[in-house]
Amino acid sequence: MPEGDTVFAAAARLRAALEGQRLVRTQFRVPSLATVDLSKRTVRSVRSVGKHLLIDVAGPDDDRPESGAVSIHSHLKMEGSWHVHPSGTRWRRPGFQARVVLRTATHEAVGFELGVLELTETPDGDLAYLGPDLLSDDWDPAEAVRRIESMPEESIGVALLDQRLIAGIGNVYRSELCFLRKVLPTRAVREVDIPSMVELSRRVLWANRLRSARTTTGHTAPNARLWVYGRRGRLCRRCGSPIERGQLGSIGEDRVIYFCPGCQT
Incomplete structure (x- = not known):
């Protein structure tokens, strides 16, 4: 994707x-x-x-x-x-x-x-409406944090996908980032450590910017690259719980989300 x-x-x-x-x-x-x-x-x-x-x-x-x-x-x-x-x-x-x-x-x-x-x-x-570009040479993490935290009642899963707040994240990364930070995508922004989420977002996208095969696990084998995305019903690589799939977002948007009910709270 x-x-x-x-x-x-x-x-x-x-x-x-x-x-x-x-x-x-x-x-x-x-x-x-x-x-x-x-x-x-x-x-x-x-x-x-x-x-x-x-x-x-x-x-x-x-x-x-x-x-x-x-x-x-x-x-x-x-x-x-x-x-x-x-x-x-x-x-x-x-x-x-x-x-x-x-x-x-x-x-x-x-x-x-x-x-x-x-x-x-x-x-x-x-394109001035876009939030800070995660892969830009002049990446501004403080502005990204400010924009996301300006919507404290929004769910973190929706906020990460809002290109006006932070530019570059899509469905795959928002599922993976929420898993890595151990938070459910439905958690409100005010309940999430946003500076850490923003720092991780930059680090993960930057590491993948020129890879032929995207990975968030560090492994490049086709069946081992991702933690949760696309893995509904399969066992979590950490706790063994079945990965679940849901919908999160506005009508007409890409709303699919994957998460581990055991690891994410």
Whole structure:
């Protein structure tokens, strides 16, 4: 499931192939952008902001790169992914799933089934509502703590998923983080040690930011990577209680949550 670490890794791959390179061909396969052509423009930077990915492209005039500069903003949602490969290489996913193709002289980047794909001239302003980015170089733990603690009656499971409070956590990590801190996701924020939760969140996502296989247990075998997520009915790795699954969140949101009724209180 794409979360902050997945997007960070995707940005790193795209950055290595695109940053500083001139685009020789672009194709947007969504109706709202079907006529857009960014060829002959230079990719200035690629960056992740929480679960969002930005590809910053210079304007059409090399002497005035700021004039007409735009950012390609994408969000993977549940099914999206970015693939990078040498130009001419066969795609690893079906062509009908492609939403955008960016080609340089040597490489091609393809965004498949992106949940959000748009162009913006004000990317930082558009994402200013987000809380501190767990994987940012200027990570601000104090601000993350302040934002979460400003909602004392909210459940910690809902607060961790609120990108306005802290950016980068999704369903997998919120289940795992609550288990690691030994608290039920339904516990109120005021009853949780928020500084410790925030510190652990940064540490766990940072450790996984470039891993091919996400792990919270320290083990990388497919059946040993996670403590509780996706393990309903299986025995807790610590106390032996059957892992349970529930729903937590607002209607229309991703609400699934996993927990151990023995270890978490």
